[in-house]
Amino acid sequence: MKTTLRDLAEKLNCRLLGDGNIAVTTVSSLQSTGAECLVFVDDPKHLDAALASSAAAVIAGEFAAKASASKPLLIAAQPRLSFARAAKLLGAATAQGRGIHPSAIVAASTIGGNVDIAAGAIVSKQVTIGEGTTIGAACVIGDGVEIGAQCRIDANVTIYSGTVLGNRVVVQAGAVLGSEGFGYVRDEQSGHYEQFPQVGRLVIEDDVEIGANSTVDRGALDETRIRRGTKIDNLVHVGHNVQIGEDVVIAAQTGLSGSAVVEDNVIIGGQVGIADHVRIEEGAILGAQSGIPTKKVIRGKGVVFWGTPARPIREYLKELAFLARSAKEKG
Numbered sequence: 001m002k003t004t005l006r007d008l009a010e011k012l013n014c015r016l017l018g019d020g021n022i023a024v025t026t027v028s029s030l031q032s033t034g035a036e037c038l039v040f041v042d043d044p045k046h047l048d049a050a051l052a053s054s055a056a057a058v059i060a061g062e063f064a065a066k067a068s069a070s071k072p073l074l075i076a077a078q079p080r081l082s083f084a085r086a087a088k089l090l091g092a093a094t095a096q097g098r099g100i101h102p103s104a105i106v107a108a109s110t111i112g113g114n115v116d117i118a119a120g121a122i123v124s125k126q127v128t129i130g131e132g133t134t135i136g137a138a139c140v141i142g143d144g145v146e147i148g149a150q151c152r153i154d155a156n157v158t159i160y161s162g163t164v165l166g167n168r169v170v171v172q173a174g175a176v177l178g179s180e181g182f183g184y185v186r187d188e189q190s191g192h193y194e195q196f197p198q199v200g201r202l203v204i205e206d207d208v209e210i211g212a213n214s215t216v217d218r219g220a221l222d223e224t225r226i227r228r229g230t231k232i233d234n235l236v237h238v239g240h241n242v243q244i245g246e247d248v249v250i251a252a253q254t255g256l257s258g259s260a261v262v263e264d265n266v267i268i269g270g271q272v273g274i275a276d277h278v279r280i281e282e283g284a285i286l287g288a289q290s291g292i293p294t295k296k297v298i299r300g301k302g303v304v305f306w307g308t309p310a311r312p313i314r315e316y317l318k319e320l321a322f323l324a325r326s327a328k329e330k331g
Contacts, residue, residue: 002036003090005057009074011089012082014059018072024056027087038090040083059083104135112149130167142178148206162218166206172234174213178202181217181224181240181258196220198240205229211236211252220258233270245282273308286310 006020028037030046033055040059041050047067050058057072058064059079067073076082099116100106106123112131117123120138127141130149135141139153142161147153151169159165160178171177183196200219204226210216211234218224219241226232226244233252238244242256245264250256254268257276262268266280269288274280278292283301291308292298298305304313 005072005074008038008086008089012059012074012076012085014074014076014082015065016072016074017065018057018069020072022056022072024090026090027083028055030055038083038086040079042079059086118155124161136173145178154212160202160218162201164201164203166204166208166228168207169204170209172210172212172214175210176215177204177210178218179215181220183220183240183258200224200240208232214238217242217258227264239276251288287313 002023009016024038025036037055039055044063059074101119103119104117104121107125109127114132116134118137123141124143126144128146133151135153136155140158146164148167154173158176163178180198184193200222202218202224205228207229210232214236216238217240227246230248232250237255239258241259244262248266250268251270254272256274259277261279263282265283267285271289274292275294277295279297281299285304287306290310306313307316
């Protein structure tokens, strides 16, 4: 399916310069573009290359408005953001409904319209799946799971009972949602460990994205919750009872221990270790490989924290400089 530039400009709230009847089918980079592709530039120095390319049209900033253009332009306040939204719109326009594959096993559940369930998927009883959602091959959806509208659940995802997903949630391949948390009680007499009850639930709100092979545990007695708009990379672990705020970004190989709290708009780099009962307050930034000890509070909107234990990066760099001077003097 093709989308005209006029329709696209209207949906993206962009200003169209040029022929709005031209249609595009996909987005691409400048290096691999083609006749029905849409590209973007957010730096004036790349505009000439974009206009000289074989792309059908270009999304660009206000700097391109007065350019002598040989092809249509979509003028956007944030070209990169508009390009990302265009990709979603074009992807939705070309999606083909497959329905329920004959090899899928679907128990008595509530399935919305235009839902795709791929080969080998298992949907248990009393599951609710909203309109336009896709369930990938070999997924396992437990009893009573609730999945909202326009979600994308990729292949081999396991969703345990008691898990609730909002609308437009993306879960990439191999992720496990709602598994039992790592909570044990030690018998002081025998030295043996017994599992503490893991009977809570997991709630994932609208527009959350969870990367491949990530794991999110359900609450022990209450709930684990990931709030609206949070983006989680591949290979991230979220422990039981963790509370993650809105629009949080978490990079790969990060681990959050039980009962950690991450407030809104926090940025967490790769391989960060967050211990139990930690609180990361709104807007803080944790650099890669930082370590946050138990019950620590990280406070500072827009402040970058680094090191183990994590502290403001200026403080950390001063310590490194001091150690370097000391080593030089001793040498």
